[in-house]
Amino acid sequence: MLVVSPLLKRVVYPALHHTGCLDRVTPSAGYAVVNYHGMLPAGASTGDLPLDGSLVHPEAFRQQIQFLKTHYHIIHPEEFRASIEERKPLPPRSVLLTCDDGLVNAFTEMLPVMQSENVSCLFFVTAESCSDQPGMLWFHELYHLMRINPLIGMDQDLPADEDAAANPQSDFHSIWWSTVKKASRWDRTTRADWLDRVRTSCNSMASSMKSSMGNSMESSAVSSASDRQWRLMGTAELKQLTEAGMTIGAHSLSHAVLSLCSDEEARSEIQDSKIQLERALGRPVWAFAYPFGYGFTVGERELRMAQESGYSCAFVNVEHWDTECNFALQRTHVTSDMTLPEFAAHLSGVHKLLQRAVAG
Ligand SMILES: [Zn+2]
Known part of the structure; x- marks a missing residue:
């Protein structure tokens, strides 16, 4: 869960952002992973937090992508895969874009922005999307x-x-x-x-x-x-994503809290989602993102099961800068109320340092 004090959000981050300080303290090595969940329709307000709070506004999304293109190096998911599997070095200040859940609004609203900005994204979808007309999660x-x-x-x-x-x-x-x-x-x-x-x-x-x-x-x-906003992509949309140069990863079968599932159910959620998506798409699925992905929802058992299922890496929803590639990778979760200075503070690693300092 992200906790930002009003002082950091309204005073400290804008000051650091506008004076260029965040750029100067950004680590020059390593990479960051940004995590989205979809986009609100143009002009919509975040009516029903927390669900709507995970969807970004179109203007904010384009602004964030343009910020990343100016200050960072947005890498293709397959470049990231090569860095994990073959230890190929990544460019300095690399950022990987990810988007979880497979909501159809990510296809109709986010994809056009990504294409016009010429960037690629790793979409994590559940096996619910391996059908023609899926409903909601x-x-x-x-x-x-x-x-x-x-x-x-x-x-x-x-x-x-x-x-x-x-x-x-x-x-x-x-x-x-x-x-x-x-x-x-x-x-x-x-x-x-x-x-x-x-x-x-x-x-x-x-x-x-x-x-x-x-x-x-x-x-x-x-x-x-609500149905339009929260409905899932189907197989046809997934195939169009891959044809547009995007990569698909697995986000379990049904998006349960895996740490609360039986051994058999948790293993099936992790392993069978890879199998079903590979069958539907005809291409390997090498990355997994844990449903919910924070705190108690992921433990040693779930990490071991993802490794045993043949994934090259798995993502959780907490953040920090990684300087070497370990199996469990952490991400910055972007919310609808995140300002650009706040976004920049998260990417630079300053947010985490200050949160730790505030927590004592
Ligand atoms: Zn999810």
Whole structure:
């Protein structure tokens, strides 16, 4: 999780950025990895944090890419792969772009910007995208469904979560995240069946509200606007990405919290996503990104399983500068509220140094 004090965000980073100090303290060796999750439609506001907060605004995205092109060297994912597998040296101040989850807005909104700026990106997608018409990732859909129906009576079957029992939560985000953790303990089929029941319940509630309030309401609980924003790419879009010079990596089968899955389920999530994507795309998948990718969601077991599955590297969602290539690689997660000076401070490594200093 990124924590930026208002003083750093509003005063320190802008001052360091505008005086060029960040450029002077940037390490001249090593590389950074930037992580996006997709793009908000033009003119949209971040209405529903935290989900919308992971999507960047179009103007901010182009500004960040142009900043990187001016101050850094954006490398192609295959250049990065050669540095990992063959120990080929990277240019000074290298940056790798990555984008997780495989949302269709990354294809419709981000790809054109990348193409016009002539940069490449490593897209991490789940095996849900190995079909013609995938829906949403289950935890995104659950978020929207819980906005409609707070799971009254439907959370009885969920596996227990010790943290939630010890620290009962009352705000929406905490309850949703607790539900995600509980449902991650199930196998994929059990979780999908349960989500089906939640969806049916919410849709019938939306239908009855529609009939009592007139036709202005949508009969599906998840609005078509949300569906467009959070729907996944399918195989056709993945193939077009690779034809456009982009690289595809694996982001598990279903995007569960892997550290809460059984051994068998976690191994399948990591290993079978590689197999299914390679089959769908007809090309090797050499990189993995852990779903959620921070704190307790990745442990020694998950790192070992990714290595045993034949990946060359795996990415998590915390950041620092790497000066040598280890298997688990860390990234800067870009959020919708990240200013350009803040972005520059993250890339330079100054953010991490100051956060450590503030934390004491
Ligand atoms: Zn993800």
